[in-house]
Amino acid sequence: MRDLLAAEWIKLRTVRSTWVLLAVGCTLTVAVGVLFCALIGPEFRAADPVRQRELDPVGLPFTGLQIGQVPLVVLAVLAVGNEYGTGMIRTTLAAVPRRGRLLAAKLALLGLTGLGWGLLSGAAALAAGSGALGAAPPAGEALRAVGGAGLYAALLAVLAGAFTVLTRRSLTALGVLLPLLFVVSGILAATPRLRSLARLLPDRAGLRLTQTHQDVGDLSPLAGGGVMLLWAVAAIVAARTALRRQEV
Amino acid sequence: MIEVRELVKTYAGRRVLDGLSFTAGPGRVTAFLGPNGAGKSTTLRMILGLGTPDAGSARVRGVPYAELRAPLHTVGALLDASACHPARSPRAHLSWLARTHRIDPARVNRVLALVGLESAARRPVRGFSLGMRQRLGIAVALLGDPEILLLDEPMNGLDPEGIQWLRGLLRALADEGRTVLVSSHLMQEMAVTADHVLVIGRGRVLADGALTSLVSAAADPPAVRIVTPRLEPLAHALREKGAEVTYGDGPGEATVTGLTGAHIGDIAARHGWSVHELTPVRPSLEEAYLRLTATAAEYRATAPEALAAHHGDARKETACHA
Numbered sequence: 413m414r415d416l417l418a419a420e421w422i423k424l425r426t427v428r429s430t431w432v433l434l435a436v437g438c439t440l441t442v443a444v445g446v447l448f449c450a451l452i453g454p455e456f457r458a459a460d461p462v463r464q465r466e467l468d469p470v471g472l473p474f475t476g477l478q479i480g481q482v483p484l485v486v487l488a489v490l491a492v493g494n495e496y497g498t499g500m501i502r503t504t505l506a507a508v509p510r511r512g513r514l515l516a517a518k519l520a521l522l523g524l525t526g527l528g529w530g531l532l533s534g535a536a537a538l539a540a541g542s543g544a545l546g547a548a549p550p551a552g553e554a555l556r557a558v559g560g561a562g563l564y565a566a567l568l569a570v571l572a573g574a575f576t577v578l579t580r581r582s583l584t585a586l587g588v589l590l591p592l593l594f595v596v597s598g599i600l601a602a603t604p605r606l607r608s609l610a611r612l613l614p615d616r617a618g619l620r621l622t623q624t625h626q627d628v629g630d631l632s633p634l635a636g637g638g639v640m641l642l643w644a645v646a647a648i649v650a651a652r653t654a655l656r657r658q659e660v
Numbered sequence: 661m662i663e664v665r666e667l668v669k670t671y672a673g674r675r676v677l678d679g680l681s682f683t684a685g686p687g688r689v690t691a692f693l694g695p696n697g698a699g700k701s702t703t704l705r706m707i708l709g710l711g712t713p714d715a716g717s718a719r720v721r722g723v724p725y726a727e728l729r730a731p732l733h734t735v736g737a738l739l740d741a742s743a744c745h746p747a748r749s750p751r752a753h754l755s756w757l758a759r760t761h762r763i764d765p766a767r768v769n770r771v772l773a774l775v776g777l778e779s780a781a782r783r784p785v786r787g788f789s790l791g792m793r794q795r796l797g798i799a800v801a802l803l804g805d806p807e808i809l810l811l812d813e814p815m816n817g818l819d820p821e822g823i824q825w826l827r828g829l830l831r832a833l834a835d836e837g838r839t840v841l842v843s844s845h846l847m848q849e850m851a852v853t854a855d856h857v858l859v860i861g862r863g864r865v866l867a868d869g870a871l872t873s874l875v876s877a878a879a880d881p882p883a884v885r886i887v888t889p890r891l892e893p894l895a896h897a898l899r900e901k902g903a904e905v906t907y908g909d910g911p912g913e914a915t916v917t918g919l920t921g922a923h924i925g926d927i928a929a930r931h932g933w934s935v936h937e938l939t940p941v942r943p944s945l946e947e948a949y950l951r952l953t954a955t956a957a958e959y960r961a962t963a964p965e966a967l968a969a970h971h972g973d974a975r976k977e978t979a980c981h982a
Contacts, residue, residue, distance in 0.1 A: 419759035426752035427745055499743035503800060506708050506737055507760045509726040659711040 416508060416517035424491060424521060433483040433490075434525075438533040441480025445473040445537040449544035457546050468625030470549045470557045473541020474534065477561060477622060478594075478615065484529060484565055485589055488522050488572035493582025501660045511655045515577065519648060522569040530565025534558040534622065553624050556633075560621030563637060567644045571614060574647035578654050611636075614643040661686055661839055662707060662808060666716035669702055669863075676702045677713065678863035684841045684856075686807070689834045691854035691871070692843040695953050699863040700843045701739070704810050708737055720808055732761050732804030738797040738811045746786035750777050750796045753785070757803055771799040776825075790817025798826070808839040815846050827853045847946035851875075857945070859952050866952045871945065878948035879941070883917045884924055887937035894935075897927050915941065 424430050449472050456467050495501040508514040535558045542548055549557075576585040593615045600610030610616050611631050620636025631639065662684040669677040676699045684690045694700050705711045707718040709725035717724065720735050728734050744753050754768040772781050775795040785793065794817050801809055811830075815823050823846075830853055834840045841858075844850050850857070857874050859867040867874055888894055891912045895905040903918040916924060921938050928935045 415759055415762055419756045422752065422756035422759055423745075423748075426749065426756070427747045429747060494745055498745055499740045500745060502705070502708070502710055502739050503743055503757070505710055506725075506735075506739075507732055507757055509709050509728065509731055660705075 413513065413517060416513060417521055420517050420521040424525065427494075429490065430487060433487040434529055437480045437483035437487075437529065438536065439480075440483070441474075441476040441533040442537045442540050444476030444479055445541040446476075446544045448475040449473055449541040453545050464547070466625065468623060469542070469545055469547045470538070470553045471623035471625055472545060473538045474557065474561060474619070474622040476537055477533070477564070477619065480533060480537075481565065481568055481615070482590065482594070484526060484569055485572045485593065486586065488526070488569040489576045489582050489585045489589065491522060492518065492573045492576035493580075493585060496580040496660070497582060505660060512652060515574075515648075515652055515655050519570050519573050519651075522573040523566040526569030527562045527566035530562035531558060533565070534561025537561075557622045557624065560623075560633060560637070564618040564621045564640065567618060567640045568614065571644045571647045574644070574651035577651035578647075580658070612639055614640055617643075661721060662810075662841060663719045663722075664703065664707065664716070665718075667703065667706055667713050667718060668715040669699075669706065669711065669713050671702075676863055677706070677716075679716070680860065680863055680865060681716075682858055682865055682868055684839055684858070686839045687834055687837050688855040689830050689840045689842060689853055690856040690858055691850040692841050692858050692860075693845075693847075693850065693949055694843075694860040694866075698860045698953075700860065701812055703860070704737070704739060704812055704841075704843070707810060708735070708739075730761050730804070732757065732763070732806060734804075734806055735808045735810060736801035736804055736806035737809075738794075738801045738814055740812070741790060741793040741797040741817070744785045744793070744796060747784050749782045749784055750799065751781040753796065754799060754803060757800060761804055763803060767803065767805075771802050774802065775799040791819055791822055794818055795822070798829075806838075809833060809841065811840070811842045813843055813845070815844055815849055823849060847944065847949055851945035859949060861953050861955075875943055875945055875948050878943040878951055881917045882920075883915050883941040884919070884921045885913070885915050885937065885939045885941050886924060886935060887913050888928065888933060888935045890928075890931075890933040893931070894928055894933055897931065898924065901927065912936070 452467065452472060456464060456469065459467065495504055504514065505511065538549070538554055538558055572585070572589055575589060576582065579585040579588070592613070597610055597613045597615050600606040600613065601616065607629065611629070617631060617636040618640035620631050620633045621640070623633065626632065664680055664682050667677045667680040668675070680699065680703060692700055702711070706713050707720065707725060720728070725731060725735065750772060751768060754771065755765065758765060758768050772778050775798050777792065777795050777799065780788070780792060785796065788796070794814055798811070798814060801811060815826060818826060827849065830840055830842060834855070842850070842854070851871065854871050857867065857869065857871050858865065885908070887910070889912055891914060895914060898905055898916055898919060901919060901923070903916050906915045908914050921940055925935060925938055
């Protein structure tokens, strides 16, 4: 299994777009987070402690994650979709006929990549955002939020990679995932009656991991993370079943 | 050793493989021939466990491919030369493959040198010609030093020097006792490279035998080509002896069946007629192949007026990547 992970790592790191996407995602996450914090900064500094808590000084710097996650999703989709697109999947499966192990290695590596990216981007966004906001969050909450960002990014990458095994095409996968994550979830969340549904979508639920403030009706961070985990597990199970039967 | 037994595979209602059986043995180059759509690529994919046959089995070294624990050491395959991420370099492509089998990185360098890609080893495959991609595909096949090689159209896109090199390589691999199965449409090339010929059409075996016996079987009855300034009287004399004479395109040119070259020469000498050329006609592998597949060609060019009425799903199931 270590050899397969190492092989998948070579595949991922030897394509330049990997690094470009990770860097763009990180930059977006930090920049948008800082922007939000800078805009809210004056109001935040003038507010009393109760109002300050409501503004969620730990969650605010992570606002950029909603846009910064797009390149990560693209990366995970391409990592799987390019195998099918180029026909390399035949070489891969000829070298590793045990398809379950191959899928496990590929998704585990995407998860690890997501985790590393999420921790790094989360920490950078929190540090820069807190500076712009003018408030240092309590160390415990900060750690939890950064860890949450890593966990969320890991599960998101696994979900996107597993889903692409089902579609076998990068464009199809992106055509479903991006609207689901960025359009549908926004519309549902803006519609009062459907809010309870929106909170169960992967991004809404998963991003709870980075937030400490809880409105009425919000999932707790733990519950949100659990919902996101369920999404990822469902995608893994479906991908495993599909890959076993696929003819390439 | 590759054993294919009664393979059946249907795609979208079309029987691509229809009870295909053959054995490709060690120590020889087996040419795997057949018209487009005959099922060659499908057969190779079934051998590699990339598709599941409806019936029948394919075994390598006595076991199904999927049961091999280190398959690259047993079977090396080239299915599609373009099957590499365009942004990846040959070295990177071979490196990840090597890692799956804990193959020494030095081996990557050796196969890169063997296929002549050393100087391009670190360049993205994006800018490669088809010939360079073929060389990379051959390097992939050779990486695990396998005892069985499956090569689908490896000569496509190679320059004359490359084809000559590949011919020598295939011979050398077979002489080392390996099993080499090569599909190709280049008949002249296969005629000088292969020892054994396997011809399939419409998913069935049309011929399976030694190259020499297949070719000589096509020369039945044996024919002799003659060129003589006295064609008319000679043809008459030959026909009297029971020969069949067909006039050729050039002046004084004809093909004779039913008599040996010696007979023809003796008859001409008896009459004092000079003969400028007297050659036994050796059928080529190409002719033998065309004769075998005449009725089995799946996708044949049709006359223009027939085009309108002919709607085939003439899509080859592999090699169709956007």
